[in-house]
Amino acid sequence: MKKNEKRSVGISVAVDLLVFTVEQERLKVLLIERAEEPFAGMLALPGVAVRSDEALDDAAARGILEETGLEDIYFEQLYSFGKVDRDPRNRVVSVAYMALVPQKDLHFHAGQRTSAAELVDVGQLLDSDTGLAFDHKDIISLGRERLKGKVEYTTIAxxxxxxEFTLPQLQRVYEILLGKSLYKANFRKKVMPLIEETEHSTSGDAHRPSKLYRLAEV
Amino acid sequence: MKKNEKRSVGISVAVDLLVFTVEQERLKVLLIERAEEPFAGMLALPGVAVRSDEALDDAAARGILEETGLEDIYFEQLYSFGKVDRDPRNRVVSVAYMALVPQKDLHFHAGQRTSAAELVDVGQLLDSDTGLAFDHKDIISLGRERLKGKVEYTTIAxxxxxxEFTLPQLQRVYEILLGKSLYKANFRKKVMPLIEETEHSTSGDAHRPSKLYRLAEV
Structure with a gap:
């Protein structure tokens, strides 16, 4: 191979963002309604073009900040999507990232490019015939799968x-991500080594106050 | 964001290849000695520039074919490496793929670009101070980690x-990838549901012939 062949020509690089949260007992993903062609009026993942002086991770952080106003939230690279015709305008390789954020921290705002941003139920979306712009449904599907896999062997949930959370709150998130009910005793045996008690409890309301826990320092 | 900002300028996309095999009881990776600058004389992963009319997976398959002469071997995308200064010549995002091949199938040939291709012991390389071209040592490190993780819950090994393989052959590969010895009984309990007996045995030589197995159809 000659030296100048090393340079690929005519490929753009974008970062697309899966911002996941749990709202009303469902896994949801942040989608925007596209204001312009292609796919005008359809739902799509938010994304940014990668600048030539910007690392992929930095582009992801910038996109998350632009779409949600949030910094310092957890994100990781998911997969790069590189079919030739995935964008009808020009060749775009999309490096997909997924970000996880507790629902109460998410006060997203619609960007200028888009007419609306909304949280969409991932399970309902993937089970339906609803089309999304580009290959974004495939990206969401892979993100959900990765999340489900990592719940089993990491503290991603x-x-x-x-x-600070109660044990029932944490168990519900595990159940929502795994798509199944868990036995309370088994669940606690699994997570107890990972967490520690705080000095706080939930305020009683009608219920007995519940102890609040946090992820233990490693 | 304006429409024309979607297009990133000045970024090239390459695919770098981790071709893993087990040789002489060690996990090894195919490296080439770079003939030209930058990093002339240093070891590097083989790679190709992605063509604008070529999907990422197709570029990976092409690179594997060019470097090893092999088609139809197992490969999967590993991760995309996107630091700004990872290539001193220009901005290159590298989508790393890993391929797995039994050693006896690997008759690699040195490409024109490179002065030599060789199999290098992954453990020795990562434990040593030996520098590799670009960020290729990081790529190898991540590839080994992914491989080790997937051995536990997939049939990647x-x-x-x-x-067709004997049970001791399969166990050795598991042990090499995991970096630890396994109890024969535990190992067999784990893999037996995955495999089926063939009608063949190893020829006796000095030893008793051993039954040959293969991965069961799912």
């Missing part, structure tokens, strides 16, 4: 609860 | 043995 903790990014979807508040910093 | 089967891509590193011949289609």
């Amino acid at each position: 903790f990014h979807l609860v508040d910093e | 089967f891509h590193l043995v011949d289609e």
